[in-house]
Each structure stands twice: as C-alpha cells, then as structure tokens.
C-alpha cells in the first residue's frame with residue numbers, strides 16, 4: 273500500500289473543527305466547546321481551550337453564541353489571525369479584546385492566500401430561526417452566550433468556504449442551507465471532502481436521512497463529515513446513529529460513491545490518499 277497524508281483534523285463540537293495541515297499550520301473553526309449557558313450541556317464533557325493543540329488561523333462562519341463562545345480564550349492562548357465575514361468584524365472587535373490588525377475581514381466570492389492553504393469564500397445562509405433584532409436577546413438568553421448585536425449579526429451574515437491545501441486537497445465547509453453550494457462545487461470546483469451542517473435545524477427529525485442522502489447524491493462527492501448534530505448526540509443518540517446509518521444505506525443502494533463519515537467528537541483523524549492492491 274502507498275499512503276500520503278492530506279491533513280489531520282478533529283470535530284470538537286457544533287461547527288468547531290481543528291485542522292493540522294502538512295506544513296504544520298493549524299486552523300480552528302467556530303470555537304464553541306464549553307459555556308455556562310444551557311448549550312454547555314451539549315458540549316463534549318470536560319473539553320477546554322487547554323486541550324486544543326494549536327490555532328494559527330481562526331475562522332468564524334457566523335457569530336451566534338454557539339459558534340464564538342470560546343473565541344476570546346482561544347485568542348488569548350494562541351493569538352491567531354481571526355478570519356471572519358467583513359460585516360461582523362467590527363462587532364467582534366467591540367465584544368472581544370483582539371489586536372485589531374489580527375482581524376482579517378473576508379468577503380463573498382473571493383480567494384485568499386494563507387500559509388498552508390488557499391481560502392475561497394461563499395455566501396452562506398442560516399437555517400430559518402424565528403428571531404427578530406428586537407427579541408433575539410430574549411430568545412438566546414440562558415441558551416447561548418454573546419451580545420444581542422453579535423447574535424443578531426449571526427442570523428444575517430454566514431460564510432461558507434472551500435480550503436485547498438498546498439497539495440491541492442479540497443475541503444468544503446458548509447453551515448446552514450445549501451445556498452447555491454451544489455452549483456459552486458460542480459465540475460472542476462468539486463471538493464474531496466465536505467464538512468456539512470444538517471439540512472435543517474436539530475428540531476426537524478422527519479426525513480433527515482433522505483434529505484441528506486439526496487443532497488450528497490446531487491453533490492456526487494466522496495466523503496461527507498456531518499457536523500452540528502450535538503443536540504441529537506446528547507438528547508437522542510439512538511436517532512443520531514440511525515440517521516447516518518440509514519443515510520449510508522441509501523447512498524449504497526443508489527450506487528453513490530459518497531459515504532457519511534460520522535467521526536467521534538474530540539478524537540483526531542487523518543485524511544490520506546492511498547493506493548492499495550485489490
């Protein structure tokens with residue numbers, strides 16, 4: 273067998289992933305793995321900022337409390353470059369103590385060149401959440417941390433991305449709705465692996481496997497790593513397991529190449545390209 277490493281990564285919680293690239297640079301997304309609000313009960317028990325291995329770059333998909341709860345702690349420990357959609361950057365600066373030049377605003381449909389990866393950015397759209405600017409503080413109170421303004425901005429501005437490593441391996445990160453990503457990922461733009469939020473909010477439990485399998489069939493990718501289903505994992509683990517085993521059965525019977533890889537939270541995994549003798 274011949275094997276070459278693409279990158280190491282782990283899913284920590286919600287949309288928080290830690291990546292270690294081949295040039296040793298590290299990237300963290302949407303840091304939220306512990307908080308005192310009720311969302312804390314869904315986080316991996318005992319995980320803290322001390323358990324992170326590194327963070328040269330920190331990416332914020334959107335600024336709801338369950339995506340930025342541990343942002344200040346990560347910044348204080350690693351002083352990363354904080355990459356976030358332009359419209360939320362000033363509010364992030366006001367709510368956190370960051371050296372302002374460490375904030376790296378990014379816009380939609382752009383390409384950015386970092387040490388170890390190229391970042392392509394795309395418009396993102398949150399799953400429907402019935403909150404107005406007037407009542408969002410009340411709705412999120414006790415549930416998620418964060419200010420009214422940051423949580424309101426999180427419902428409006430979301431950003432998906434495709435990361436291309438130095439060796440050309442492509443990883444898509446999609447939170448919320450598809451929002452045109454199927455078209456953007458078509459043809460030569462296709463990623464090798466997709467990290468994808470559920471198709472709807474955790475409250476929707478009907479037709480989940482079918483909808484997810486349908487999206488993966490249309491995307492015609494190789495591997496899907498589902499994310500942000502910690503509500504199911506903690507409140508209904510039997511359902512969580514069944515959704516993804518049903519989904520893989522559907523993919524197999526429709527002769528799709530893709531499979532859903534349900535990785536365990538906080539455990540490290542390596543993505544390789546291998547050539548094996550049949």
Ligand SMILES: [Fe+2]
Pocket residue numbers: 334336398426
């Ligand atoms: Fe959110």
